[in-house]
Amino acid sequence: MTIHSNPAAGLDGVAAAVTALSHVDGEKGELIVAGMRIGELAQNTDFEGLTARVWAAAMAREVDAAEARRWLGQARVAAFQRLPAILPATAGLPMIDAFRVAVAAIAPIDGLASEAAIVGAMPVFAAALVRQAEGKAPVAPDPALGHAADLLRMMRGEEAGVEEAKALDAYLVTVADHGMNASTFAARVVASTQANLFMAVTAGYCALTGPLHGGAPEPVLDMLDAIATQDRIASWIDEALARGERLMGFGHRIYKVRDPRADVLKRAVERLGGRGTDLGFAAEVEAYARRALEVAKPDRRLDTNVEFYTAILLDALKIPRRAFTPIFAVGRTAGWTAHALEQQRTGRLLRPSSIYTGAMPG
Known part of the structure; x- marks a missing residue:
C-alpha cells in the first residue's frame, strides 16, 4: 500500500461544517x-x-x-x-x-x-x-x-x-x-x-x-513586565528573537494581517484612560515588535493578535491574570x-x- 503524506496537516483548509455563525x-x-x-x-x-x-x-x-x-x-x-x-x-x-x-x-x-x-x-x-x-x-x-x-x-x-x-x-x-x-x-x-x-x-x-489556543494573554503581561522600560524595548525584543522565542501577542494561525479584534480591544482600552498597563509603553512595544518580526521573519506575516490587547484590557479592569x-x-x-x-x-x-x-x- 502506498502511504501518502497528510494533505492537510492540522486540518488546514478542510471545511468541517456548514455554518451561519x-x-x-x-x-x-x-x-x-x-x-x-x-x-x-x-x-x-x-x-x-x-x-x-x-x-x-x-x-x-x-x-x-x-x-x-x-x-x-x-x-x-x-x-x-x-x-x-x-x-x-x-x-x-x-x-x-x-x-x-x-x-x-x-x-x-x-x-x-x-x-x-x-x-x-x-x-x-x-x-x-x-x-x-x-x-x-x-x-x-x-x-x-x-x-x-x-x-x-x-x-x-x-x-x-x-x-x-x-x-x-x-x-x-x-x-x-x-x-x-x-x-x-x-x-x-x-x-x-x-x-x-x-x-x-x-x-x-x-x-x-x-497554550496554543486560549492561554496567551497572561504571557503578554509577563513580556511587558520583563521589558519594563522604554529603553529596553529594542534590546529585549531583539534578544528574544535571536534566541528563537515567540513574541506573545503576535502572529495567528489564520490571520496573515492584523487581527481585527485587536483594534476593537485597543479602542476599548483607550476609553478606559490610564488604568493598568501604560498604554503608551505597550503601543511602543507593539510597534517595535511588528518591525522586528518583519525583519526577522520576512517569509511570515506576523502581526498583532487579539491576545495583546486582551491582556492590557483585562489588566486595566483589575482582573487577576x-x-x-x-x-x-x-x-x-x-x-x-x-x-x-x-x-x-x-x-x-x-x-x-x-x-x-x-x-x-x-
Whole structure:
C-alpha cells in the first residue's frame, strides 16, 4: 500500500461544517459574526444582543435580545445557588482547573433552555473562584444588570463604573465566536454525537485551556513586565528573537494581517484612560515588535493578535491574570452553545478519516 503524506496537516483548509455563525478571512483580516463585522458588533451590540444573535442564527428562528438578557439573569441566580456544592471541590486547585470543575458541574434549570443555563453560569463561577482565591465569600448576582457589569460586581463586591462595564462588554462580544477554532470544533464534535450541550461546552473549555489556543494573554503581561522600560524595548525584543522565542501577542494561525479584534480591544482600552498597563509603553512595544518580526521573519506575516490587547484590557479592569482563561470562556460560551445547537440541528456525526502509517500485518 502506498502511504501518502497528510494533505492537510492540522486540518488546514478542510471545511468541517456548514455554518451561519461566523466567518474568518485571514487574508483580509476580517471577522464576520452572524452577518456583521466584529467592529460593528462591538460598537452597536451588547453581549446579550450578540448572544441572541448567534442563538437565532444557530436555530434559524428569532431570539429577542431582551428575552436573552432576562434568561441570563435568571441563570446567574440559579448558578449562584449551586456554589455551596461546587466551591469545596475546587479548593486548592489552580484557577484554570477549578473553573473546569465548575463548568463540568453546570446543571439544567427548570424553565430555561440549556444554552441559557450554561452561558448564565459562567460569570458566576468565574467571579466566585476569583473571590475564593482571595479568601472572600462569593457575591450574589443581580439579574437586572447586564452580563459584563454583573461579572465585575460579583468579582469585586462593588458596582463597576459605566466605562468599565462597557469595556468588558466589548471584550465579551469580541471573543464570543471565531470560526472553527479548536475549542469550537471540540464542542461541535461532542454535540454531533447528540451528547447534550453541557458535555459539548465542557469539551470546548478543555480545548481552550491549551497554550496554543486560549492561554496567551497572561504571557503578554509577563513580556511587558520583563521589558519594563522604554529603553529596553529594542534590546529585549531583539534578544528574544535571536534566541528563537515567540513574541506573545503576535502572529495567528489564520490571520496573515492584523487581527481585527485587536483594534476593537485597543479602542476599548483607550476609553478606559490610564488604568493598568501604560498604554503608551505597550503601543511602543507593539510597534517595535511588528518591525522586528518583519525583519526577522520576512517569509511570515506576523502581526498583532487579539491576545495583546486582551491582556492590557483585562489588566486595566483589575482582573487577576490567573482568571484570564475563565473570563475568555465567559464570552466564548455564547459561540460554543450556538455551534453545538447548529451542529445538532443541521449536521451529522463528525467522524473524519485518517491516514494510517503503521505496519501492516504480513
